[in-house]
Amino acid sequence: MRPAAGLNASPIGGRIFPRSILISLATSAALTGVGCSGGAPPPTPAVAVQAATVERKTIRDVISTEAVLYPKSEASIVPKISAPIQTFYVNRGGRVHAGQLLARLENKDLQAAVEQAKGAYDQAQAVYSTSTEVNLPADIQAAELNVKETRQAMESARSVYDSRQKLFQAGAIARNLLNDSHTNYVQANNQYEIAEAHLKGLQKVGTKAALNSAQGQLASAKGQYQAALANLQYSEIRSPIDGVVTDRPLYEGQMAAAGTPLMTVMDLSRVVGRAFVSPQQAAQLHVGDSASMLPGEGQDETPAKVTIVSPALDPNSTTVQVWVEAANPGGKLKPGSTVGLKMVAKMVQDALVVPAEAILTGEGGATSVMVIGQDQLAHQTAVKTGIREGGEVQLLSGPKSGEQVVTAGAYGLPDGTKVTISKSAEPPGGGSE
Secondary structure, three states: OOOOOEOOEEEEOOEEEEHHHHHHHHHHHHHHHHHOOOOOOOOOOEEEEEEEEOEEEEEEEEEEEEEEEEEEEEEEEOOOOOEEEEEEOOOOOOEEOOOOEEEEEOOHHHHHHHHHHHHHHHHHHHHHHHHHHHHHHHHHHHHHHHHHHHHHHHHHHHHHHHHHHHHHHOOOOOHHHHHHHHHHHHHHHHHHHHHHHHHHHHHHHHHHHHHHHHHHHHHHHHHHHHHHHHHHHHOEEEOOOOEEEEEOOOOOOOEEOOOOOOEEEEEEEEEEEEEEEOHHHHOOOOOOOEEEEEOOOOOOOEEEEEEEEEEEEOOOOOOEEEEEEEEOHHHOOOOOOEEEEEEEEEEEEEEEEEEHHHOEEOHHHOEEEEEEOOOOEEEEEEOEEEEEEOOEEEEEEOOOOOOEEEEEOOOOOOOOEEEEEOOOOOOOOOOEO
């Protein structure tokens, strides 16, 4: 008995097959027909990449290194005399001003020496005044009187001689009387000439010699007095600068030795970082360049300026020493510590900048980027690079501002590959339809 044809069976070639088998055969035949007809291949999948936009911004050529901090100025105060310490007026950590009295040494002997020298100086001043205002004028006055007297005596003796000469010629007196008057005249004339020469000597040479002698004695006494005062002042220890007392190794009563530091004062209002860089880096730096100090993790950068670029190499390290100065409000930067240092050697404004990850380096050092066009195809474009700062690079040639470049997923990516931008890039060859 043959089953009736219905929904679950169909006759083929005189035979009856289940409908499910017929559906499977029809599907296989359809697929086989498509494969043999030469239809279009499936679409190429787009590669997922990360991208960034080419921007115009300021970029800096920064030289980074480490520096040791020093105070702006420092004074190691050394006494010039040896004496016990009588009193300290400041302690370690105390703020002081230039000229402020910091300590006093025992100085009773020095005070006595000052008094003695002052007495000698006062005496020399009195002698000088007496010599120049009393003695010398009196000597000159006496010499003038002597000249006057001797001149009168000479004129009187000459008058007597002239008178007796006339009488002798008239035969009124003997020759011996004429000879006596002539002798008296010659003697009186000699005394007058001597007195006149003495007066001239006092007026010229004597006055100068007397003044030089008196001035020399006064200057000597004054010098001894000033030396004694200086020694007394050396017993008073004063600060040469404004700053903070950072070291005070001795105590009151101990002996302060000449040439041995008594205390140290530092000006901590500003600090100087001293760093060593290569000659190539130093050639890019100039006095006045901007810089910044990085004290430590979690602390803000401190603005600074380059103040010294050494003109010579350090003989031990063949590097160049550079000084960078910064304000130190609150004394947060401690001398002796090491800080990070950034120095701006060059700054370019309105530069084309891309992330460093976008730069591809090929054979021979050639550099390029993958630029994503409007057709979503990645095109390899040669570029020239300039300044690098952090994770960014300046482009001197290549793409324009606003264009997008591949930052992740570009290595091994063929030129002209279709890409899609995603947050996490897949390796080349993978992707989604």
